[in-house]
Amino acid sequence: MSAKLDPASIPLGLYLHLPWCRRKCPYCDFNSHPLKDDQSTTLKEQYLLALKESVSKITHTQTSRRVQSIYFGGGTPSLFSPDQIDQILSTINHCFTLDQDAEITMEVNPGASETAKLEGFLAAGINRLSLGVQSFSDPMLNSLGRIHGRKEALTASDAALSTGFNSVNLDLMFALPGQTLDEAKSDLDTLLNLEPEHISLYQLTLEPNTLFHAHPPKLPQQDHVWAMQESLFELLQEAGYQQYEVSAWSKPGNRCRHNLNYWEFGDYLGVGAGAHGKLTRTDGIWRTLQPRHPNEFMKHASDAETENASLVSDDETGFEFFLNGLRLREGVAADLFPERTGLQLDLFTPLFEKLERLGLFVVENNRLKTTPQGYRFLNDTLEFFLPE
Numbered sequence: 001m002s003a004k005l006d007p008a009s010i011p012l013g014l015y016l017h018l019p020w021c022r023r024k025c026p027y028c029d030f031n032s033h034p035l036k037d038d039q040s041t042t043l044k045e046q047y048l049l050a051l052k053e054s055v056s057k058i059t060h061t062q063t064s065r066r067v068q069s070i071y072f073g074g075g076t077p078s079l080f081s082p083d084q085i086d087q088i089l090s091t092i093n094h095c096f097t098l099d100q101d102a103e104i105t106m107e108v109n110p111g112a113s114e115t116a117k118l119e120g121f122l123a124a125g126i127n128r129l130s131l132g133v134q135s136f137s138d139p140m141l142n143s144l145g146r147i148h149g150r151k152e153a154l155t156a157s158d159a160a161l162s163t164g165f166n167s168v169n170l171d172l173m174f175a176l177p178g179q180t181l182d183e184a185k186s187d188l189d190t191l192l193n194l195e196p197e198h199i200s201l202y203q204l205t206l207e208p209n210t211l212f213h214a215h216p217p218k219l220p221q222q223d224h225v226w227a228m229q230e231s232l233f234e235l236l237q238e239a240g241y242q243q244y245e246v247s248a249w250s251k252p253g254n255r256c257r258h259n260l261n262y263w264e265f266g267d268y269l270g271v272g273a274g275a276h277g278k279l280t281r282t283d284g285i286w287r288t289l290q291p292r293h294p295n296e297f298m299k300h301a302s303d304a305e306t307e308n309a310s311l312v313s314d315d316e317t318g319f320e321f322f323l324n325g326l327r328l329r330e331g332v333a334a335d336l337f338p339e340r341t342g343l344q345l346d347l348f349t350p351l352f353e354k355l356e357r358l359g360l361f362v363v364e365n366n367r368l369k370t371t372p373q374g375y376r377f378l379n380d381t382l383e384f385f386l387p388e
């Protein structure tokens with residue numbers, strides 16, 4: 001490290017992981033576990049206690065910093081009741097100082113019982129929703145093993161958008177098993193007609209350790225996927241959405257502050273099963289990790305030390321900065337590099353010159369960014385940043 005790190009100048013978010021779902025989807029590699037009905041009430045109560053305990057402990061490491069955003073992710077956080085979410089938020093409010101306009105997001109799944117809770121979540125303090133629609137087509141939802149159909153997706157979207165949240169994100173996936181270009185466009189059309197503030201558009205990928213990886217469904221071929229992506233991007237642009245990250249599109253002024261903080265290499269605390277965090281201290285950047293299995297997390301929540309912490313090396317720090325920042329369509333401000341990494345940007349000058357010659361990268365208006373070509377082949381571009 002050669003520049004000075006000042007933790008107080010780095011924005012701080014808080015991520016809470018709620019690891020249960022009604023059923024495990026065959027494509028999903030998130031840390032999520034099916035919740036059996038007969039265990040549901042007790043497990044959720046126990047988990048809530050563990051979360052509250054863990055939140056109170058983590059405070060000691062970060063006494064003077066304000067929290068700018070909170071994100072309840074999963075799993076299916078909306079399996080918890082508004083009262084339980086209210087309790088966690090009260091603990092957080094008790095332990096931390098939140099920005100007055102802090103963004104507080106919760107992931108919600110379509111389904112009658114979740115939809116009925118939306119007003120309660122709003123009253124508890126959630127001000128941004130992220131709804132996992134995935135598709136509006138019954139056959140597609142069926143092939144994805146989702147427990148909801150088109151009707152529930154529409155009802156939940158309408159309810160999310162009319163309940164009074166500051167901002168609503170809808171998740172949509174494309175390149176689904178057997179999906180044609182027209183079907184993908186029709187899905188996006190339906191979603192655009194709902195006019196959410198934010199859209200996350202993901203290409204379905206086959207992740208290791210999933211049922212789809214072991215028994216792959218027939219997916220559209222790569223050249224069809226490119227064509228599909230291009231058509232969907234055009235529709236999004238025509239409808240007034242701006243792409244600001246690989247999968248994230250928003251109406252002006254509605255970018256997700258919590259996720260932007262990850263991509264701009266800000267700090268975040270991670271609480272809950274398998275949650276990881278990143279914390280800057282004057283001595284360097286630390287990664288934290290809580291036990292991955294919910295039972296292990298609950299078992300250790302009352303221990304003195306609930307998480308593993310490790311110092312990130314300078315090489316990894318530089319790579320991670322670009323791994324995150326170059327996901328942004330407009331790249332990342334050059335000034336953030338020394339501020340957030342404690343390293344000098346000159347270290348990368350030879351690499352920047354090489355990538356500029358290859359037409360993959362530019363420094364423009366004091367921003368570090370990929371060219372359209374570099375963005376299209378982002379993974380290849382990022383490989384150049386890997387430490388030797």
Ligand SMILES: C[S@@+](CC[C@H](N)C(=O)[O-])C[C@H]1O[C@@H](n2cnc3c(N)ncnc32)[C@H](O)[C@@H]1O
Nearest residue numbers: 027028074075076107109132171202203204205
């Ligand atoms: C944390 S996940 C799930 C949120 C919520 N439980 C749900 O299923 O709606 C967030 C989003 O990642 C996307 N996703 C999950 N697995 C994926 C995969 N294998 N390929 C592409 N997108 C995926 C889905 O759109 C999902 O809504």
Ligand code: SF4
Nearest residue numbers: 021024025028032075
């Ligand atoms: S996709 Fe969502 S609902 Fe399905 S298993 Fe993963 S986290 Fe749970």
